[in-house]
Amino acid sequence: MLIRKLKHRLAKIREKIWPTGFDGWLRIYPTLRCNLNCTYCVHSHNLPASSADKYQLLPWQKWAEFINQAGKNVIFTGGEPFLYPDFVKLLNAISAGIKVKIYSNFGADMQDYIKNCQRPVIFFGTYHPASGPVGKFIETINALRAAGKFQGSIHMVGWAKQLDYITKAQEEFTRHNWYVYIDDDQYLQDDSSGMKFKKKVRCTRRIYLLAPDGRRYLCISKLLRQKDALGNVLETGLGVDQVAMECQEYGYCNPCDKLGETKIVLVKE
Ligand code: SF4
Numbered sequence: 001m002l003i004r005k006l007k008h009r010l011a012k013i014r015e016k017i018w019p020t021g022f023d024g025w026l027r028i029y030p031t032l033r034c035n036l037n038c039t040y041c042v043h044s045h046n047l048p049a050s051s052a053d054k055y056q057l058l059p060w061q062k063w064a065e066f067i068n069q070a071g072k073n074v075i076f077t078g079g080e081p082f083l084y085p086d087f088v089k090l091l092n093a094i095s096a097g098i099k100v101k102i103y104s105n106f107g108a109d110m111q112d113y114i115k116n117c118q119r120p121v122i123f124f125g126t127y128h129p130a131s132g133p134v135g136k137f138i139e140t141i142n143a144l145r146a147a148g149k150f151q152g153s154i155h156m157v158g159w160a161k162q163l164d165y166i167t168k169a170q171e172e173f174t175r176h177n178w179y180v181y182i183d184d185d186q187y188l189q190d191d192s193s194g195m196k197f198k199k200k201v202r203c204t205r206r207i208y209l210l211a212p213d214g215r216r217y218l219c220i221s222k223l224l225r226q227k228d229a230l231g232n233v234l235e236t237g238l239g240v241d242q243v244a245m246e247c248q249e250y251g252y253c254n255p256c257d258k259l260g261e262t263k264i265v266l267v268k269e
């Protein structure tokens, strides 16, 4: 357990010292719908301007065809990916040589996945206090483990307002032989996501953030607001890893937009 913890810390330090650029994983948001409504959700951050609920979802066959052609590893995130219709069919249609990671809160019905998923996936599972009692969440991940369908890690957000609750939950996970990583609360990173000012910058990123309709965005903030799309990858292909854009809205970034290699340079007027 100590070794895993040390490895996790080292990876975090390495990220800060040697930003490696595009890491070979496409981030796909098959749906932005979620079964939870966490107080600290970074998606509610841009809520006044968000049009996340207005996305048309692509059929699973289109995603599968695109992913197999692109030949890159995939991270499914959201929202809750298991709320995407036919998600398990999509997983099964992805070529065996492509690695798949899934961010999930395990609050959707996991029976279809347990019974029918035929490929390995790596989970980045998160327990949120909004999920209800820890015991219920542990039952779900125990069922996945018992079926041989759990590989990956479990996390919680180190939300400052609920540290007591988080500590108690962590103890319960430990009692049931689960190690839980406590991740940084992204809201505390800096003021670029405070929506208190707008500054003009040149923003450069090496990351593929693909919206539910296949459009690529430079950042999560713009993806949630459907603003300044970089084109639809199903029509144009992946394009270049690194994209630079002049942006008038530094200050309206999403709390997670500093993750992945991001370079922001203030433009002097
Ligand atoms: S589970 Fe994740 S996406 Fe859903 S509300 Fe909570 S933080 Fe947001």
Ligand code: SF4
Residues within 6 Å of the ligand: 201, 203, 218, 219, 220, 221, 222, 245, 247, 248, 249, 250, 251, 252, 253, 254, 257, 264
């Ligand atoms: S400066 Fe912020 S809002 Fe603008 S593109 Fe970059 S991450 Fe997005």
